[in-house]
Amino acid sequence: MDRMACIDLPAFPLQLLLRRHGEWRDRPVAVVDSDRPQGKILWVNERARGYRILPGMRYAAGLSLAGDLHAAEMPAAEIDRAISSLGRRLRCFTPHVEPARDDPGVFWLDASGLERLYGSLPNWAGLIRSELRRSGLECNTTVGFSRFGTYALSKSKRGVLVLDRPADERAASRRVFLDRLALEPGVRETLGKLGIRTVGDFMDLPSEGIEKRFGSEIHRLHRLASGVLRLPLQPEAPVPPALQRLGLDHPVTNVARLMVVIERLLGPLLRTLADRNHVLSKLHVGFRFERLGDHIEGLRPAAPTLDAAQLLELVRLRLDALRKLPDGVVEVVVYAESMAATREQIGLFARRPRRDTAAANQALARVRAELGNDAVVRARLREAHLPEASFRWEAVEGVAVPRPREADQPTLVRRIYARPVPLPSRARHEPDGWMPRSLEQGPVVRVLGPYVVSGGWWRKPVHREYHFAETQKGELLWLYYDRPRRRWYLQGRVE
């Protein structure tokens, strides 16, 4: 009979948190769903339990019990990454690994035939445990015969348990308490009220009654537990990254030759993506230099694409910008970030507007390719009083058709300097008038202001008295007196 193992890493998100914050190990720690007083506590360590902090409580309630309770969120993405990483590691011990979908930290492994390779199944299970311990994770392992039996026992038994006969597994799993399993709290509570405390009690309930009262998921669990439903292992197939690599016999310093190499690699890469029904959203081109080591360039097309010519054009622009390679390239790697293709991306039915924004975006992509990824930006207005804080530069992802507002009358434009220009201090007596800049512009003949901008008292106090100064030559200066610094600055010009 095929052997199957289940590995359970209890309170897996908490284990990950403690691995991240090793200094918290001796303190009460909890994983919360959000880091707010009303955040719900999801998992706690033993020390927190000692303070009677339990899952389900609010974070504020936990804090009132232990002032030094440490808590953090554990993002789902991080847990998923950790599961993927663990899956890869476990595949070193068996080719077939299936992570549980709804219970993070549970894996089923194919254990058939491994006793010959590892001497015995307890030995094999022990090695897995040691391997996980080395990376700071604790686990319980049960080697048995069925999906449910191994799962239930690994949830309830500490350490390694290897069962020799299916009957032993059935008998042992009947004794497992239901609160050990990852049941919905509502279901667990209802079953508890009915006096159904163990898997055995649960199995004794009538199957049709279960479905009616608890729904198909619990009914499926019931069928699994009672052996009516036997699901074989459904191992996760590893997805190789979309990557192409080519080692070069001789170091290449010529860009044109390098382009030929990249073109050769790009074709298979795009075919791989097409087979997966994906399109490329970002292309990474890596060079291994003979002496200088590795270097990677990232290129983003105007829209996710499988168009090799467009991508090659972007690569060419980027390499042309480099002008000359600093060292000979001995290996080239291309790999892609991709996403599922959508109908819009294919663009079959897209109507072409009068202004071709797609063309504009392609042009911007070329600018980025030539001048760098941060080369294309635009000013975004912000709600702030200080001129330099009233906008910020942001990268342009794509352009839209502009809709300018109609101006009823021409307005003056204030040009702001990237950095305010310090001005010489204003003399107490100015026989020739105030000359903030140079003699050429002449003295100031008219000043408007002051207009006061002050604030930021909670961080860094600011107090500026702005003026518009007109020089004899007609230049309009936008300047301010910085009161904390006690000096004048030129903020910009008015045109």
Added chain:
Amino acid sequence: MYVPLWCKSNFSFLEGASHPEELVEACAHLGIETLALTDHDGVYGVVEAHVKARESGVGLIIGSEVTLDDDSTLILLAKSREGHANLCRLITFGRRRSEKGESRVRWDEVCAHAAGLIVLWGGDRSLLVSEADPVFVAHDLKDAFGDRLYALATRHRRAEEPKREARLRRRAERYGIPVAAGTEVLYHKPARREVQDVLTCIRHGVTLSGAGRRIKPNAEHALKPPHAFTALFHDDPAAVARTLEIAGRCSFSLAALRYRYPSEKLPDGTTSSGWLRKLTFDGARERYGGPASPEMIRQLEKELDLIDELDYGGYFLTMWEIVRFCRERGILCQGRGSAANSAVCYCLGITAVDPVRMGLLFERFLSRERAEPPDIDLDIEHERREEVIQHVYEKYGRSHAAMVCNFIRYRSRSAIREVGKVLGVAETALDRLSKLMSHHGGLAPETLMHAGLDPEQEVHGHLLRLAGEILDFPRHLSIHPGGFLLGHEPVSDLVPIENASMPDRTVIQWDKDCLEELGLFKVDLLGLGALHQLHLGFDLIEEHHGESWSMATIPGKDGSTFDMICKADTVGVFQIESRAQMAMLPRLKPRTYYDLVVEVSIVRPGPITGGMVHPYLRRRSGDEPVVYPHPSLEPVLKKTLGVPLFQEQVIRLAMVAADYTPGEADQLRRDMAAWRRSGRIERHHQRLVDRMTSKGIATEFAERVFEQIRGFGEYGFPESHAASFALIAWATAWMKCHYPEAFACSLLNAQPMGFYSAATIIDDAKRHGVEIRPVDVTRSHWNCTLETGDARTAKTGDSHPGKTGDRYPFLTTAAGKRVTHSKKGTCPQFSGPQFLRRRFPIRMGLRYVKGLSKRSWERIETARGERSFSAVEDFVERTRLDEGSLTRLAEAGALSALDGDRRSAMWRVASTSSAQGAASSSARKRGRRLPMTTRERLPLFAALDDSETINWDYRTTRHSPRGHPLAPLRPQLEKRRLPDATRVAAMKDGERVRYAGLVICRQRPGTASGVVFMTLEDETGFVNVVVWSRVFEKHAVLIKTTSFLGVTGKLQVQDGVTHLIADTFWIPRVGARPESGGSHDFH
């Protein structure tokens, strides 16, 4: 010189950053002669400003910045009384049609209410500076206001202002509107800018770093000194001078408000004075069953003359009318507070205590010197208070009656939370910090440290400072518990009326302090749960025993009731049921009504902090001679054995011993009432002590009296108030003693109220021999009921309730007269010393099934009315309750009559209800009838044991009629040598005890220096535990979180009162964890 015409105080909620008084004070300091207070869409702060302005000699113009329906604003100033009325009416229009907190008036309404108002048109949100030219509005305003329309040019040193001002001036010239200069004043000094920024962020729900342009760009919204204002408008001195011209035109002051109380409908040819006199003397005859005593008549004449002289007759007639309405509707009500000092109130039936016999001081209620309107508080059974409130609205009309508002102000916790959020402090840190703070205490650096925050960090420094600065700032409006302002003229001519958040309620923009300051009459209609309970109790007695009792007819002397009180058997008895009161009762041993008055008053912070309790008890028990600190004080303190216990005594003491003039004494009374807010009580300290010692009174006594005055400020009872409450306490105690099942049933139906949970009330009833029957869908009603089927006979008390028959001498002598509540109008007659009465079991009501709605009950009632339920499936089918309700009923054992096993019932309802849900949805789709449910195999579930049964009861209904959660565990507890409460009570002083019980009360009074008092309960009774602060700190987690608790300590038995002084706490290891009915925790 100039006049600031656009000033907003912190009554422009979450916008202005100074109190009105601060603005006025700043004006006085800067030499500004007049100030206009123009809070947006309201006149909330004008009374505070008016009082301060009167004190400091600054002129006050009343106005408001009103919001129009196009979202623009206008500033309106009241030129005359008519203008004030128009302003209030306009705001009322705007407020009444808008959501709470908002106001929108229409332009045509503004023009229609132009009389007596001056308009300032300007500011950022004004149409006069907007891009579109408001040509039509401008002409309409000009037509309506004529030369009372001004353009307001405002300057705050912002770059965009010159362009707007140029636009405003162009338009002003075009429409012929003169321009006045101004700034928008939001705070009285530039340093408050930070507070204004914080308030703005709170209003918008953003942090300071994310506030952007929502906060003002600079600190130019402070009140400017005249020279700075003149410099700001140096180019237009005429506009500055115009501010003075406008101020000169505004002559209205709040002092000019003339208020008339609404007159009642009088019989033809009768004046209100004559009608009041007639009603009073008619009432006296009814009260005394004949002519009143000469002493009473003298008192009534004196009071009526004064009421007549002060023209307060209408107010008394209103109160009489409300009381009459309550009587007609069978609503229990009773006057409380200082009104109990008035013989007129007593004879009109407003109060129930005879002030002449009690020797109460009428001047505490009404006096010529004080010239303040009387304040009559009427307690109404809380379930029916809304009826009375709506009656008042109906009788006087929404325009002539509105409820008084209550300003919700920042207290330390709310200030910390909101300022901290704005500063970006982590919410968890704020939560921890606010939990460490008391409600009224300030925030100190040590508290920050305790919460794990570094006081040295700049952000925490800001938090400390700003949270302190916004303390006491009004945040929003709520409704006063029951205060009404009634007016002969529409109330909206005096003060704007707005919608409250509660439906069918309208409130004025002034609170009770404002009314008091302006001498306006307030009618207080307060809700009291105990009256509702009494009403329910009297109804039950009448229905089941056929005896008709009322507050007025219950006997005043009843030995068995006093015996019960002396034994502190007072769970559920109004006012004397708390742990502290129960500890006092065996020491004070009340045997008369006046003892109860003392009992109600003595367990209060006033007497406790003043150190008056123990001297009184020693003197009462004869352990200490009754001496007076000065012979002159004997008349003042004689009733309370030389120890001042009541507020009136403290006032009289100040007058007699410290030679306080009536004016000073009145000031002392006000300062006592307001000390928490102002700390003004301290100014009396030296004066009182010095004057008393100079009269030969010991310094120690003088200091103690002052401590008590301070304590009274915190919370102290006037004698009249205590007398009213003692009456209700007596009535509830009497009912508990003689009709324990009616008492318990009514108390359960009046929940939530009082000190104890339903479980404790039920256990107490069971200990008094009352049978409690569980909830049952075939028998229970929504409320608890007394069942008649197999009632048994039992002895109640050692004498029948009417044996000692005399009604309370200070209550009434109107034989058989039902003062409050009567159906038959007769009193029961009893015979024989041992009164045997039928005992009715209490059937618990379905209201006690947690999560079951009244709507669900109505479905059950309807289905049950058609025919009895035959089975669980029949019940589910016909009631069509949702699955949650069905499960809860099954779990609570309410389906036991249909299926004896709760687990089986749960399984069955789940099946039927889910099938019903699925079938009904598919039936809905197909438009067909429901298919019959198919039968399925019923699993065999383990039966619940006793402990589980009781725990299930507690979990679903917070009580168990079947037993106490500790009863099934008793053998295990005994095995561990843990005694029950009865055995603990029988132990000796000094004995060491280990005890385990359920926590039903945790209390940490502010007056107890960190000592925690707990009450633990088991199936035999209570054990009171005292936890010293060091023990509490050590075991805080256990004490705060565990309901089933073990305690080891030493017994302290004194005067028959037993306390367990705790050393350690632990969790009793008895296997099962008993459920608890919940603990009432207090600070």
